[in-house]
Amino acid sequence: MVTTSKNLVNKYTVKMRKHSIFSDKFSENEFVRGSHNWLLHARYVRGEHAVCLELADDLQKQTENTHRFAHYIKGSVLADAGRLQEALEKFHSCLRLQPQEPEPLKQVAKCLYRQGRFQLSLEAYLEAEKLTKHPDPDIYCALSECAYNIGEIQRGVDWARSAVQAGGGERAGALLARLLIKNDDVPGALAAYDQSLASYACGADTLAAAGALRLRAGDPKRAFQLLGAALAQQPTQHAAALALAAMMLQHKDVDAALSRLRSALAAHPTCVAAHTDLGLALLAKRKFVAALTCLQRAAWAAPLSAKVAHDLGLALLICKRPTSAFCRLAAAAALQPSQPYTVLLIGIALERLGDSRADAAFARAAVLAPDDSLIRLNFAGRHARAGRLIEAVDEISFTARLLERDEKPDPQIASALTSLFELIQDAGIDVPELPESTTKPKVPTLTNTEPNEESIGADEV
Template structure:
């Protein structure tokens, strides 16, 4: 007796039409093939009558990368309507509002996201940032963020809040805690490289720390090893470029930075560095081009507007240079060099009263920084410049600057050992200490720019 078995093969389940192309959208997005990604998104939204949450979400991310913040906000709001229980959707709405300068509205959305996820470092940190920008110096959210993740950005922001609240001792304690974490991080990186000497992430991080202390040759040796593993890494080429910049090899620096820019065209820190190097080489039109692009991507950083003002000054566009300086001093809350450069600019153009106002604001920031650190020290060249400015304004008797000793010499403008303070550079904080200077056309007082270049030590988060 023959027994026949009938084999039933169950067909593979089809993905719902709403999610059918999500994997393909994701693949093109992470490859940064945004044009193809947008075409697929359009097809997906047509098929789903605009109801595909993921397609809308990625389209909003791309619009934000293109600088279309308002349009990206509207799409993220659509995502939040489609899926109101998603923390990511609420965070992205809040982030877009923050970028548009609508900090109070951003706070509401971050609080709503926090109710859905209380253990999210990003939410707590950004809440602290939003309150900072509306001059409400709350510390609770930053302290919660540090309990979740000991991130250097949060330490820096909390220290700044304590300083502005007049709590100098607490600010010092915060900075000491941050320094301890930095040293431990370097030790852990050393241990990691002992077990896996070819781990490019650890190599890149260690190299950036060495670069911080001006050990450019040692850092370059590390980067050579990393280049074998990740030859197309934008952070790697950015850091190599800034090593060359620290060594005053400016043509090589521009070559490496342009490669980083080619690999990551929407990274404002690379554009910032390109503008900085071109300013150093007195190529002001090129500097203006790169700095304008950086401002389009990061419109809330005062130092960018200051550099743009320097380029415009040297291009003899006084009106726009004035506007750029006004924006710089409005945005920057801590760097006295912004006010010093503006004071020199105003003095050079006959506005002594405006120059005096900026000089006094610079002194206020200097005193605040000195109160916050016993090791606070300015570059001797900058002290000399401030003294000349004070003498020109006839306020030398009230100078807050310590006059250099007889043996003190003006440091070269790219010296890595300068200790001029600098604000954090966005998501990946600036680690470098190499400086640059650019001079105005006025022969009486020269305009000096000393700022931190941006050294990237982790890849950017596409969100």
């Protein structure tokens, strides 16, 4: 009995020793884990990723691969390096160790979003939102972006509103405004931008976007203030510079517009819009070779842009290169068949080439925009040049009624209409008198900006 009791005591003491050794090791690992988290974080924030990975590997060896924060930091480093699939594995290791932690799940959703797997990212963010104890504006903003990418704009707007209510700040307000613009709700987008500007100290990007929207909404004074504030905060903000240049071009201040466009190109050399606007500004300054060069660069950078092809075709037409202009305009019409001005320019190019298909192009432009006075005026001029004076008279009368209907008729169109009316009268055709609202004093027309025959080379065939 005595030996049996002694054996039981010895076994019990051995078990106690083993348990105490395991407890000491576990306590030591916990101490190491807690004491090195700050060092991991500091290395990561400083960008010392190689040292950070070495430290994370050492901690995993000491803790038998159970150090959650080391997994998390290693996943973050891999995600920053673009190794998204490996980063996903590390974040999943964090989740296996502590499934109720929302931060690794948010990083999993972020990696899935960067991989273009928007539906899976949306589901992961929804799971993270369930685990959070308080409303997280970052999650709501991410949900909004995922919903937009899968085509659910209204759900994106709702989540963006939730982000604003949760205190998402400037990011949430700007995101809500962008989604409202995509949803064709310009007043709502203006209100969202105004709320963000009134509540937060917004950056240059938000100021530039708000200014561009104000310009689009017809409020140039407020737009000028916002765009100027954006450039004062960040002189290299090319979106603000582009919008200001557009305003200056509208007010015929070409020199100031050129300065803004050059600064925009210095900040963003591959910006297609800056090259296009710079080409049009140089065209207005009669610098035809430089204008064609800028527009050609824009066409190389964006070969599938209908607007760029249209602008280049217009410039080639002004430079008396109808063959090249026709090629560019035909490409623009193929990309955007319902643009009436492109079809109109095609008709002008075909007429200069002596092609009989010009009549069909003018007629097609009139069908696409039946109430556009500029297109109707050009159609009347085409009839007159082709000797169809009766049809020209009908088009002149229709254009005069369109101008009479407008509150502020274009004086240049009115002047050209009056000139065409007088030419047909000189030809001996009886036409009714034009309304007084269309008989404006003559102003310089676009034909004054065309180059001389000697300044431009022969057209490429």
